[in-house]
Amino acid sequence: MAVSRAVKAIRGKLGAVVIFAAFLSQPALSEETIIESHGYSFFGNLSYPADYEHFDYVNPDAPKGGEIALALSGTFDSMNPYARLGRASALSTVMYESLLGQIQAGSGSLPSDHYDEYYGLLAERIEYPEDKAWVIFHMRPEAEFSNGTPVTAHDVAFSHNLLLDQGLKSYADAVRARIPKVEVIDDHTVKFYFTEDISRRSLIDQVGTVPIWSQDWYEETGARLDEPRMEVSPGSGPYVLDEVNPPRRVTFKRNPDYWGWDLPINQGRHNFDRIRLEYFADSTGAFEAFTAGEVTFRTENDPKQWASFYEFPAIDEGWVKREELPDGFPPNMSGIVFNLGSEPLQDRRVRQAVALGFNFEWTNKSLLYGLFDQQGSFSEGTPLEATGLPEGEELEFLKSLGDVVPEEVLTTEPWTPHESDPDRLVSRRNLRAAMKLLDAAGWPVGSDGIRRNDEGEVLRLDFLFSANDSASARATAENFVSNLEKMGIDARFESVDAAQYTKRERDRDYDLIFDGYPALLGTGTGLAQRFGSEAAEYSLFNPAGLASPMVDRIIEESLMTESEAEEHVAIRALDRALRYEFFVLPDGYAPNHWVAYWDIYDHPDKMPPYALGALDFWWYDTENAAALKAAGAPLR
Known part of the structure; x- marks a missing residue:
């Protein structure tokens, strides 16, 4: 029986067991290739073999003991990070584990020396067919919650469904469309089925990294995932x-x-x-x-x-x-985010004009001690960063998408930050360019120096700011707002306490805000929650409310790529498209920790x-x- 090149690579790199199961059908014989492994990577390139003893970068003899104390600004009134109301404490999920190991959200990847690889934690091994139509997790029978009760496949299925029923709508909608069924085979075996005729990218790691909660605790207490509370369910973590x-x-x-x-x-x-x-x-x-x-x-x-x-x-x-x-x-694309639901900001020319009010060079020199680097790309400094005019495979890919790609994307270089005078806050050249853009967008200056449209409506923009943010961030925002006022915009700096800020941020009650998006390192179904149109109106992960047919198509096509080379082409095109849509103005980043x-x-x-x-x-x-x-x- 012939073994495919891909299976040979998986066997060689992963130490995975490839099981060939032949099933007799009428009238022909068909076969299905099942991959069994100690971990998961979409392209099968796990770095650590099944018999690894520890990750290469850790000190396996590191002593246990002591305390580490961290400071946070603001307050908290909940230990449940999944509720829309209330402000949950940091590390509220540190007690919980998943089938595949992962580091705390936002803290990096696990293992930390390789990206997009997952290794069994609650699951000792997984199996799935070559087409990834489903996945079976075989759980470690010794796993238990901190109250001594076992962690079972029933808890896995319960946790998955709890997030669908009581979790964030943007998450639930995306998952239901892709993962229609979870089946408990026995107490320590659980199977997830994936929707036919869709990309299988990110589905196995999606279900493998869901936090696992105790079904018994939730049923006994009547607690809900969507309500703030101080009580926590027992976790299985360290x-x-x-x-x-x-x-x-x-x-x-x-x-x-x-x-x-x-x-x-x-x-x-x-x-x-x-x-x-x-x-x-x-x-x-x-x-x-x-x-x-x-x-x-x-x-x-x-x-x-x-x-x-x-x-x-x-x-x-x-x-x-x-x-x-x-x-x-690469740095996250953080900075000043435009709320695209704000009527004035729906005009790209207005966003371009507003952006010209930010003087990165002066801000970096005068407020940030020259320590920040400027950012233009969602994949800054990586081979995935779009540069120059699209050409070769990227150009071919963009043309294949048809009319959703504006001609300007094909004929111009990707957006890059404007240059400003580092010696003065107000860059006169940029101010003149901004005022021309606002005039062209239908917001001329009146005799009182304020810009209004044909209906007499004032061009007002509210910059929402958290009062417990740093002094440097406050100074950056206040100087930016000052430059907007010089353009004739009724710009207002609104500093509010942590509780108000959280509520207004969730309600998207702002025009401008310090926020951001993750760096682009590869494709995955999470891109739709971050950048997709389907959940743009309510997704907490999309603070701009971006909804772009071009971006949607590129994400869809990226999920269907069959090699890393194809994926890189699609992500490079996505970087170019996101920069074209221009919904976040990067404010710089520190190149090191x-x-x-x-x-x-x-x-x-x-x-x-x-x-x-x-x-x-x-x-x-x-x-x-x-x-x-x-x-x-x-x-x-």
Whole structure:
């Protein structure tokens, strides 16, 4: 029986078992190739074999113990991050695991030295046909929740359906259309079926990374996933909730009875005995808590503070370390997001004019100490970044999409940020260009200096800002709004508290906001939630409300690609299309991780590219901690 080249590659790279099952049909004999593996990657290129002992970048002998304390600005009133109402605490999902292992959302990938690979956690092995029409997860029978009850396939099916019934509508709609059925085969075997005649991209990893909750707990308590609450269901993860003291503190403790300590996927990870989160009214209070030793680890995102605020006694004593660690991910496309539901901003010329009010060069030099780099692409600095005119396979791909692709996309280079005068806030050349665009868009300046349309409506734009954001972010926004006012726009800077900000953000009650979108590293069904038209009106993951037939088609075609080379062509075209639609104005990014910490922690000498990993694979240095305390360091 012939073995396909793809199957040979899978067998060689993954150590996967390929089982050929022949099924007798009438009148002919058919066969189906079933792949069985310890992990999953769409193209079958797992880096770690079935008998791996630990990930290469971790310290498998990292000591367990100690505490890490982080500061957050704002407040919280819930431990349920899935409710639309309320403001959930950070790390509210840290107690829960999934069939395939993953790092905390937004913190990087697992493993952190390779992208888009998944390895079994609650599942010890998976099997699926070559066409990925379904997947079966074989679960580890020893897995249990923190209350001692077993984690079963019934809990997996329950969790999947709970997200569909009570989770976010944008998520539920997308998943129902692609995953019509989940079947419990036995207590430790669960099967998911996928819709026919659609792309199977991201479906196995989608169901494999759903957090698993206890069905018994939900049924006994009557709790709902869509309501804010402080009570948490038992999780199966290495940490359990220790203390909740709203609105000030949340503490998690390492579970010594955690069922999975001996798994290869967990070696050298989850090393702290306690993770403590301290909440403060604003970023100033959070920073002062760090200087005083109440908080022990800090990821800095304010260039001004990184450049000039780290001058305090603990620095002078050598008790606090500062490091710039490499960040291998392209930056997220973050900055000033335009609400495309705002009537004036539906005109691309207005958005272009508003963008000209942002002076990156002056902002970087005057407010950010020159530490930020400017960004133009959703795939900045990677081979997926669109450059120049489309040509070759990318041009052929775009032409194949027909009329949904404007001629301008084919004949012009992708959008790039404008240049401004670094020595003055108001760049006169850009101001003149912006005013011409606004005139052409039907918003001329009246005798009072205010722009109005033919109906006499004032061109008003509200910039929503969170009061607990950094001083540098506030200054950036206020100066930007000042430039908009010079154009004749009735621009208003609205700084509101954390609770109001969360509600207005969810209701999309703003014209302009600091927000963003993830970097483009590959395709997946999640792109539709982020950039697609279907959920554009209500998706919390699409703050601009982007709805573009061109973007929709490119996403659809990207999901049907059959090789990495084809996928790269599609993503490059998507980067070009998103930049053409112009719905976010990037405000720059830090090229590295900026971290400061009391010298009681350690990390691998060679850091992996795709995660900072402070809560994942760093560890507590008992000797250093004792020495600092003996020297008088104000540590707990």
